[in-house]
Amino acid sequence: MELRRIISALTGVAQSTIGVLSAVLAVLLFFNILEVQNVFDVPAELLPLYLLCLVLFSMFSVLSGLLLVRELRQRITERRKLAVE
């Protein structure tokens, strides 16, 4: 079961990274840095919707990723406690 926890933690890190990348993309789109609105061909009237989807996706990805990482951290803490005892 230890392997499953490690896979969970790795997936968690990957998902949190994707979440952060989505948030960065939302910022790039919002301020139209590097002309990303044109690159992704985002219509002006749909921009708020795109931003909202990205922000929600980002929020849940980071949250989900952190929950998976937290699981492994909890396990490590428990082991340390046991070792000390």
Added chain:
Amino acid sequence: MSDEKKKYGLISAIIMGLGGAIGFEIFALLNYAYFGLAGPSMISALAFCGIINLITMLSYSELSAAIPEVGGEYTYTKVAFGGVICFMAGCLRWLASVFGGALAAVVFVEQLGVLFSVFAPSIQDLVLANVSILIVGLVVVLIILAIRGVEEASTLIVAAFLAIFIIFLAVSTGYTLTPQNIVPEASGSSIMYFFATAAYLFPMFVGMRALVAGAPQIKNPGKNVPRALMVTTVVLTVVYFAVAYVAVGAVPLGGEIAGEELPLLNIAANEVMGPVGAILFALAGIIASVSSVGTAMTVQSSILGGMSRDGYLPAAVQRVHKRFGTRYIAIIASSLFVVFFGVSGAVAFLGYAASFGSLLVFALVNLSLIQLRRKMPRLDRPFKAPLYPLTPLAGIVMSVLLLAFPVILRDVNAESALLSSFGMVAVVLVTYYLRMVKREIDFNRLQVAVGGICFGAGVTLILLAPVIAPPSMFLAMIIFGLVSIIAGILNILVPTRKID
């Protein structure tokens, strides 16, 4: 006794209601309603809005007379239902205020452009080229003023507005204005557009809720608040109807002067009163939008503060500035959202979003009235909504119908606004769950819930990738989707791991 003397009478209450309602919305919303939706029948859609508003104001009157406490809708839903519904009412009210504030910021820049177009076209180009910077600048200045607790001169603004509208209407009597087709044709699409327009124009009326929120400051609220609400609704409907009638008459659809470059009201003022009218209306628009952004910030901080006091939000939200005595964290947090949506500059989207938030709150207020009549039949009610239960039921049905029509019409702005509103409601529910439920139990249920959301998002992403992804992003979207699905499954399976 001294406290009683400080309280406002009926006239002040009416001014409070008018002050909350008459504002920048008339500058922002008439344009899309006229050029993009219903055309001249926008005028009758306005009158229809007035009627719907009147129906819901009957419910507001009963509730404000029975529960004359600070907080308005939030307090009514709290007494009637409590829990998640009151939390949602508070959040929706806050959201409507955020979207309204963002729209006001956009109108501020638009009217600034109109003002300079009259006597300094080169400055107008500069203004239009720096819309985002100006919106951020305006909000920052108002954050400082809001934190410092600067009072707004709402009475003066109301008086100035009414005076400008009366001059506009008086001057227009010298013209022969006969707008055509102000009543929608008896065809399916005309009726759809009519209702969609009514939904879009709804924020022009909702500001009068300021009167309900201020009920504790009014003398004899049981009598004065319902009367003031009724008078305010009638005055607003008449003024808006007359102004829209003249504007539509002065700027016929498809005529030489019709166009979407300038707001309808500004073109009409220019036509009827000349450059003086254009300047007067642009100034009125600027003052109204600045005042509205300021008011929105105060309202937002008050709602967030109330929700924080009740334990729904972190205690830090109601932290008060040592020197100025204002909730500065709540003000700054709300203002970030105002800037975020304001910089988009999407007037039609913001108009719908503000309207949808308000309509959902209206439906919840009507539901609260029904619930309170059942739950607390002996509650002292100095005013009772007539024709109960037809009045609140009509309010609920109308609110839901107005939400539905623009979406059935496939108006892209309405669809975006509705999806955004539902997205925000989803965030609200998750926040509530995290804040209120997760205090007592472990993280397992949360992890399963988030896992489910990620699994669904991953599947959606993979299904949508072939349709929406540009070729360079296709592979990235598939990988993101797969990671989300795997993470979702791992999160959902967490209880079994715990058992292991």
